Amino acid sequence: MEIKNLSYKRILSKTGRLVSISLLAVQEACQPSLYNVCHLMFPFCSSQKKPLSAIIKEVCEGWQLPNHETYALQNADSTNFYITEKNRNNIKNGSILRLTKSPGQMAMQLHERIQSSSLDVKLDALKDLANSSRDITFAQEFINLDGISLLTQMVESGTDFGEMLSFTLTAFVELMDHGIVSWDTFSVAFIKKIASFVCKSSMDSAVLQRSLAILESMVLNSQDLYQKVAQEITIGQLMPHLQGTDQDIQTYTIAVINALFLKAPEEKRQEMAHILAQKQLRSIILTNVIRGPKPINEEMAHQLYMLQVLTFNLLEDRMMTKMDPQDQAQRDIIFELRRIAFDVECESNSGSIEKRKSMYTRDYKKLGFINHVNPAVDFTQIPPGMLALDNMLYFARQHQDSYIRIVLENSSREDKHECPFGRSSIELTKMLCEILKVGELPSENCHDFHPMFFTHDRSFEEFFCICIQLLNKTWKEMRATSEDFNKVMQVVREQITRALTAKPNSLDQFKSRLQNLSYTEILKIRQSERMNQEDFQSRPIVELREKIQPEIMELIKQQRLNRLCEGTCFRKISSRRRQDKFWYCRLSPNHKVLHYGDLEESPQGEVPHDSLQDKLPVADIKAVVTGKDCPHMKEKGALKQNKEVLELAFSILYESDEYLNFIAPDKHEYCVWTDGLNALLGKEMTSEFTRSDLDTLLNMEMKLRLLDLENIQIPEAPPPIPKEPSNYDFVYDCN
Numbered sequence: 108m109e110i111k112n113l114s115y116k117r118i119l120s121k122t123g124r125l126v127s128i129s130l131l132a133v134q135e136a137c138q139p140s141l142y143n144v145c146h147l148m149f150p151f152c153s154s155q156k157k158p159l160s161a162i163i164k165e166v167c168e169g170w171q172l173p174n175h176e177t178y179a180l181q182n183a184d185s186t187n188f189y190i191t192e193k194n195r196n197n198i199k200n201g202s203i204l205r206l207t208k209s210p211g212q213m214a215m216q217l218h219e220r221i222q223s224s225s226l227d228v229k230l231d232a233l234k235d236l237a238n239s240s241r242d243i244t245f246a247q248e249f250i251n252l253d254g255i256s257l258l259t260q261m262v263e264s265g266t267d268f269g270e271m272l273s274f275t276l277t278a279f280v281e282l283m284d285h286g287i288v289s290w291d292t293f294s295v296a297f298i299k300k301i302a303s304f305v306c307k308s309s310m311d312s313a314v315l316q317r318s319l320a321i322l323e324s325m326v327l328n329s330q331d332l333y334q335k336v337a338q339e340i341t342i343g344q345l346m347p348h349l350q351g352t353d354q355d356i357q358t359y360t361i362a363v364i365n366a367l368f369l370k371a372p373e374e375k376r377q378e379m380a381h382i383l384a385q386k387q388l389r390s391i392i393l394t395n396v397i398r399g400p401k402p403i404n405e406e407m408a409h410q411l412y413m414l415q416v417l418t419f420n421l422l423e424d425r426m427m428t429k430m431d432p433q434d435q436a437q438r439d440i441i442f443e444l445r446r447i448a449f450d451v452e453c454e455s456n457s458g459s460i461e462k463r464k465s466m467y468t469r470d471y472k473k474l475g476f477i478n479h480v481n482p483a484v485d486f487t488q489i490p491p492g493m494l495a496l497d498n499m500l501y502f503a504r505q506h507q508d509s510y511i512r513i514v515l516e517n518s519s520r521e522d523k524h525e526c527p528f529g530r531s532s533i534e535l536t537k538m539l540c541e542i543l544k545v546g547e548l549p550s551e552n553c554h555d556f557h558p559m560f561f562t563h564d565r566s567f568e569e570f571f572c573i574c575i576q577l578l579n580k581t582w583k584e585m586r587a588t589s590e591d592f593n594k595v596m597q598v599v600r601e602q603i604t605r606a607l608t609a610k611p612n613s614l615d616q617f618k619s620r621l622q623n624l625s626y627t628e629i630l631k632i633r634q635s636e637r638m639n640q641e642d643f644q645s646r647p648i649v650e651l652r653e654k655i656q657p658e659i660m661e662l663i664k665q666q667r668l669n670r671l672c673e674g675t676c677f678r679k680i681s682s683r684r685r686q687d688k689f690w691y692c693r694l695s696p697n698h699k700v701l702h703y704g705d706l707e708e709s710p711q712g713e714v715p716h717d718s719l720q721d722k723l724p725v726a727d728i729k730a731v732v733t734g735k736d737c738p739h740m741k742e743k744g745a746l747k748q749n750k751e752v753l754e755l756a757f758s759i760l761y762e763s764d765e766y767l768n769f770i771a772p773d774k775h776e777y778c779v780w781t782d783g784l785n786a787l788l789g790k791e792m793t794s795e796f797t798r799s800d801l802d803t804l805l806n807m808e809m810k811l812r813l814l815d816l817e818n819i820q821i822p823e824a825p826p827p828i829p830k831e832p833s834n835y836d837f838v839y840d841c842n
Contacts, residue, residue: 196720240281276317319359408554430486473518475527550751
């Protein structure tokens, strides 16, 4: 095909960037798939306010292409995103743009081609549709043609298989991910069909993966669809997918289980947990995932964390249930604890009432209850409520020797030196619930799962059994008295949290780790940390600190502002977290403007200012709000109410009462940004990281200034830098 000589044309961009345009020149007599492309390099240097439609018209006229309204500009990279008035500022230096069919034209053509009787044409069209559907501009046009309904009909018909079905489902997932169409619009027939793909023993891996993703989104986005999906698919049908070697399919399978767990009514969660136990979900995950041949990726770690949190949250009901002192069944549990400890049977018909009461009171005191007369009162505190009594009974029955040893050992000590088993168990249960955050919603950004909790069906109870023995051991090592109870609990908390940080693979490893964290070792660690954070209290030292502090605060302020100038990539949280979307924000070098804009993927390093299309003058900022005060945290939904997400949220309020909303990737970035923004506004930096940095830098500066330098000559100039070595053969590569 012949393309005439073309003169350079000017295309408008609000950023004045150098780009490359490629012309999609299609000869009318040829098939649509045949085309020639020519590249022209030119700068964007005309009026910044020229409409995009006028630019396209000018280019088409220069290249003698009729019907300019049927053309559009498109990124010629792997994304193939269309250029619109809204995103035209995203064009980067050196970008290649393609003059191609408009989204409307492309949508109509693909809508027609995917209904072709030719299988080859239909397959190619579905491939193009799956790729194009990632673009929201195209997606809107295709959806307007009732494209979603067409795709669901194709799936329901059951005539497509293999690769063709895979591309159909991929296109469907991509289109739905834009949030344009409600999930509540789908028929039972469509749900049944998707569920059937998951239930089949042999199914194409790509089809299975997309089907699992669709089921997860259905459950998470609609309570009505949850009911329908729960009727169509059982836990037993999902289990085989965890026993394969494809980690992506394993991840999606656990994601579906988590979604069903999360959306299940309170009364059905215990029933579902019982089914999961019957199907040996825990052991299957331990064998095929945690101890599988492949390392666990980030998304799998998140799903395992979700499952861990949802499982522990089943304890919330017992944790928040008070004991009824008049309930005989509950009182019988306390009688059972007494019977096992002292090997006595119920003396209901022996002796006087006063004698029996005196005997009970004596034994309940030995068991370490606060209320010796009616220990049921001890369990009216919530948390931990009845959960503490459950743990005590489990320990007494499953670890009977250890239970009896602890009780008898303490009952033989002096009153002030005994470690009260009952009181200790109640406070320890409360502490473990706090450490594991029982009752809190899972975080959207967390991957902090503990392999050891997947090694036992009653992992929380076993966790308690190990920790109650640790508490008794630490009590003896500290030679504690009843007045030291809170001190002992603080040491035990530190021992447990430090041991959990090592992420032991089994409960035995956790126990071994605790053995190495004796009270003596904790004292050494504390002493070492105190020496590193030594705080001098004498008056001259205090005055010197006060004199140095403003200099250090200014240094911290400059560091925060420098970090804002480097910028940070923030993630947009969506209902389907595997489709991560990113945006970047950074401060200009002169500290006067915030530059920000969307990104196609997480960047490697800094993002240049000129590639960030939006600007916010610092002078326009009215205030910085955090946590629950942020507009995006006031929206409804479990995710927005999540405590960890709340702790990472902050918003900038600028003129016209508009907000720029952030969710920091971690606590460090949250502190850096809130400190930096407060510094820009002339306000005090109050984050915990500022306090930590101030303390560290002050201590370093103090130690430097207080060095004993008598008779030591300090050179006026720094020593010369040595020459580079002739080779680096002495360097050892640890990798």
